Amino acid sequence: MTAPILVACAHGTDNQDGRAVVSSIIDQARALLNRVTVVETYVDVQSPQLPQVLGELDGEGSAVVVPLLLSGGYHVHHDIACAVAARNQSGAPTRATNTLGPHQLLAQVQRDRIAQAASRFARGSSTDICSVILVAAGSSDGRAQQDVERQAQYLADATGAEVSVAYLSAAQPTVEQAVAQLVDNRVPNAPLDYRDSADQGPAARPIVLSSFLLAPGFFHTKLQGIAADLTTPEHPIIVTEPLGSDPRISQIVAERYRGATLSLAKP
Numbered sequence: 001m002t003a004p005i006l007v008a009c010a011h012g013t014d015n016q017d018g019r020a021v022v023s024s025i026i027d028q029a030r031a032l033l034n035r036v037t038v039v040e041t042y043v044d045v046q047s048p049q050l051p052q053v054l055g056e057l058d059g060e061g062s063a064v065v066v067p068l069l070l071s072g073g074y075h076v077h078h079d080i081a082c083a084v085a086a087r088n089q090s091g092a093p094t095r096a097t098n099t100l101g102p103h104q105l106l107a108q109v110q111r112d113r114i115a116q117a118a119s120r121f122a123r124g125s126s127t128d129i130c131s132v133i134l135v136a137a138g139s140s141d142g143r144a145q146q147d148v149e150r151q152a153q154y155l156a157d158a159t160g161a162e163v164s165v166a167y168l169s170a171a172q173p174t175v176e177q178a179v180a181q182l183v184d185n186r187v188p189n190a191p192l193d194y195r196d197s198a199d200q201g202p203a204a205r206p207i208v209l210s211s212f213l214l215a216p217g218f219f220h221t222k223l224q225g226i227a228a229d230l231t232t233p234e235h236p237i238i239v240t241e242p243l244g245s246d247p248r249i250s251q252i253v254a255e256r257y258r259g260a261t262l263s264l265a266k267p
Helices: 016-032 050-056 074-089 104-121 142-159 175-185 218-230 247-265
Strands: 005-010 038-042 063-067 094-096 131-136 162-167 191-195 202-204 207-211 237-239
Touching: 005 016, 005 050, 005 247, 016 038, 016 247, 038 050, 050 063, 050 074, 063 074, 063 247, 074 094, 094 247, 104 142, 104 207, 104 237, 104 247, 131 142, 131 175, 142 162, 162 175, 175 207, 175 218, 207 218, 218 237
Parallel strands: 005 038, 005 063, 063 094, 131 162, 131 207, 207 237
Antiparallel strands: 191 202
């Protein structure tokens, strides 16, 4: 029996680095799922888009759509759901899986990105991080916000830090609001375990903005600009890199796909 086709469905971006990250994740998933046909598609910005791709799979058997998105929202519950329903109505068994997040493996990747950013901030020394804001792109869909809140709890479990959430669009709190709340509630100039130089005293603990974004692009650039505007000597702010093409992300893609194939196999 031929394995279902994996339709890897990303959001889409004009950013070339962001496109490279998505393609790398898909290539890694293809390697993990040996002999599975993998097709790349998008719900916005880039082509080919999902309805077209599913339409071109007529006669190709069953398919599994894995959203390369970090949380649910309009694209998942409308765009992807409608495209999948249309293909099912044509008689071709098709399933859509959950999004990549929330997932504990993503929290592990975030934890590593935080360690990398903190090390750069501390010039190679370790630093004690106590305030983390998980920053997501944002959606007005409450289900997406629930996903982000759950991911924040995974990140708190993975790091032992206090983790709050903020959004770059469509939802609140904004990054500015979340940072202001932390600044109001924290002890100023809490010491780190390093000094910037021999003639300087202890620096302030940084506020970490954990970029819950898959790849470079519009939203990560926006986040970096906000952080630059908000950071002060008393309350420094550091931004982590996006999740990127970490192998753990392709593991999630494979996990989602395999779970859906079991569903397709049921009578």
